[in-house]
Amino acid sequence: MGISNCHNVEDFRKLAKKRLPDGIFWYMEGGSDDEVTLRSNTTAFDDYALVPDALVDVSNIDLSTRVLGVDMALPFYLSPSGGTRLFHHHKEAAVARAAAKAGIIYGQSTMSTSSIEEVGAASSGPKMFQIYSLKDKELTRDFVARAKAANFDALCLTVDSSISGNRERDLRTGLNFPPKIRLSTIAGFASKPRWLWNFMLNPEFTLSNIQSDALGDGMNVFELAHHLMDVSVTWDDAKIIRDLWDGPFAIKGIQSVADAKRAVDIGATAIIVSTHGGRQLDGASAMVHRIAPIRQAVGNKIEIIADSGIRRGSHVLKALALGADACSFARPYIYGLAAGGEAGVTRVVDLISAEIERDMGLLGVTKTTDITGRHVVRADGLPISQDAHP
């Protein structure tokens, strides 16, 4: 089976599972603790239903939108994900090129396996660099300067990851960074010879933005995060980083109304409402439930990007109707990358954009900004609650 036989994100998930060693697949796919939030991020979209308008001329449907100072051709972009080299040897550059071709933002992670400069050179399309507040403040400042020099359009500060979520699957599979062929991993790696061949023959796995002497060797994800992240980070640090970057700035990992208001106060351009794809605090509310209360509280003072659990065009429509300006996702494009490199990412982006276009026609809207609260109700038919939320 090849990527042309994949007709939705789930088909790509199955193909990625076939192509990747178990430890690598589950590092990407898994969530924290009991994976309650991981599952509900997607299933909770079913708690909402779309309400179409009839007899609208939908002969011209425009999928474009504008967020983070970027005119995007589609109402979604590709979220930052670390360690891309694990999934395909063409790494971040392949994903950035696919995003540029689609006219959407590519989010590059601090933990990427290509450097800021490599991605900057590989793609002239819109790019956002994702940063953490690290223990090493000089390194944090250096990242901001490098992202500016490499012409990134936006900066995003991830605020939900100073402590790594408890990903028990990684403990079981023994996946460490950099991934090494050891007794515990050899069976899994050898069972996927195509992946192993490319892994061995292509440039080594490195977290290219970080000097190797700043990293300990053979750490698991939790140890790596503990080694680098500043757990004492507060809103004052977020403001310092915001002020270092004079362009569009997003805070990623917001879930509460109070925090959304704080993001407005420090002058953020956007909040990314996200549970980190269910990889951090398990038991956190499904992302989609947080959109309407936050929009209601912040009005139009800040852009809202909905991230976590999106697998269908109809999920994007529901998020927009609940108040998001755009959406983002990671696993869907990683499935595409693992299944077919850059062409796989492009096919995933194309499939989701075709779903959005078809669904917008069925919903009776021609512009993404015309999708509003009147197009969505609770699945039981009742209106979305206007109650006060935390």
Ligand SMILES: Cc1cc2nc3c(=O)[nH]c(=O)nc-3n(C[C@H](O)[C@H](O)[C@H](O)COP(=O)(O)O)c2cc1C
């Ligand atoms: C393998 C993997 C690595 C990730 N690495 C990062 C990262 O380095 N920085 C970050 O802010 N988010 C990271 N994320 C979270 C994504 O940016 C995004 O918030 C999340 O995956 C969205 O959920 P989805 O995968 O269901 O779309 C990662 C996600 C995955 C699956």
